[in-house]
Amino acid sequence: MIVFEHVGKRYGGRFDALANLDFRVDRGEMVFLTGHSGAGKSSLLRLIMRLERPTRGRVLVAGHDIARLHASQVPFYRRQIGVVFQDHQLLLDRSIYHNVALPLEIRGVEHREAARRVRAALDKVGLLHREKALPIELSGGEQQRVGIARAVVNKPSLLLADEPTGNLDPQLSADIMALFEDFNRIGTTVVIASHDLALITRLRHRMLRLRDGRLVADEEAA
Numbered sequence: 277m278i279v280f281e282h283v284g285k286r287y288g289g290r291f292d293a294l295a296n297l298d299f300r301v302d303r304g305e306m307v308f309l310t311g312h313s314g315a316g317k318s319s320l321l322r323l324i325m326r327l328e329r330p331t332r333g334r335v336l337v338a339g340h341d342i343a344r345l346h347a348s349q350v351p352f353y354r355r356q357i358g359v360v361f362q363d364h365q366l367l368l369d370r371s372i373y374h375n376v377a378l379p380l381e382i383r384g385v386e387h388r389e390a391a392r393r394v395r396a397a398l399d400k401v402g403l404l405h406r407e408k409a410l411p412i413e414l415s416g417g418e419q420q421r422v423g424i425a426r427a428v429v430n431k432p433s434l435l436l437a438d439e440p441t442g443n444l445d446p447q448l449s450a451d452i453m454a455l456f457e458d459f460n461r462i463g464t465t466v467v468i469a470s471h472d473l474a475l476i477t478r479l480r481h482r483m484l485r486l487r488d489g490r491l492v493a494d495e496e497a498a
């Protein structure tokens with residue numbers, strides 16, 4: 277599904293945020309990406325989203341070198357990827373329903389079909405009963421679940437998350453990770469950047485560890 281071949285990313289012509297990365301993530305895998313602050317986790321995810329291009333090497337997703345996608349193809353490429361951020365980036369003046377519906381509105385999905393999919397996504401994260409609420413009326417953990425519903429409403433084959441539990445207490449963090457595991461169980465490939473080692477070592481998935489932009493460990497679940 278994802279292949280990094282000798283990938284490097286240099287910012288500003290001299291700083292190597294990522295260097296010589298070689299790894300692959302198979303379809304249906306769930307992988308944690310860990311490392312200190314500044315190790316390059318977000319940069320690596322941005323390469324997969326094609327928000328950045330590698331300075332060296334190639335990033336292949338589903339067999340395609342994504343640097344070669346034409347600008348007009350990029351939106352289609354991104355549709356297969358759901359993204360969850362630490363600060364969930366919800367629109368504060370829109371209801372939960374509308375926040376989750378947004379990716380479908382952008383794609384022009386027909387209204388009734390959109391409603392069906394939004395409700396299915398909200399149901400999966402246990403928030404169907406809050407569809408009319410505004411984000412501010414929800415707890416941090418619930419807001420993050422809305423962010424996950426929005427990420428999966430397009431039924432992406434790949435789900436990326438950047439520190440999705442960053443602001444949550446240990447129990448809520450575990451609940452959020454369990455949700456990602458649910459989506460993985462139904463076949464979605466999941467890559468989660470997290471520095472919460474206590475939590476992710478307990479979860480027993482493959483772990484890629486970055487240090488100063490280099491891959492220093494690739495550990496299968498024990």
Ligand SMILES: Nc1ncnc2c1ncn2[C@@H]1O[C@H](COP(=O)(O)OP(=O)(O)OP(=O)(O)O)[C@@H](O)[C@H]1O
Pocket residue numbers: 287288291293311312313314315316317318319320471
């Ligand atoms: N657009 C950019 N321009 C210049 N330098 C950048 C840019 N984005 C990231 N960097 C630098 O690249 C390095 C890796 O950053 P990145 O955000 O990928 O790390 P991270 O592991 O996600 O860190 P954190 O956990 O703090 O988010 C850092 O030193 C950062 O300052």
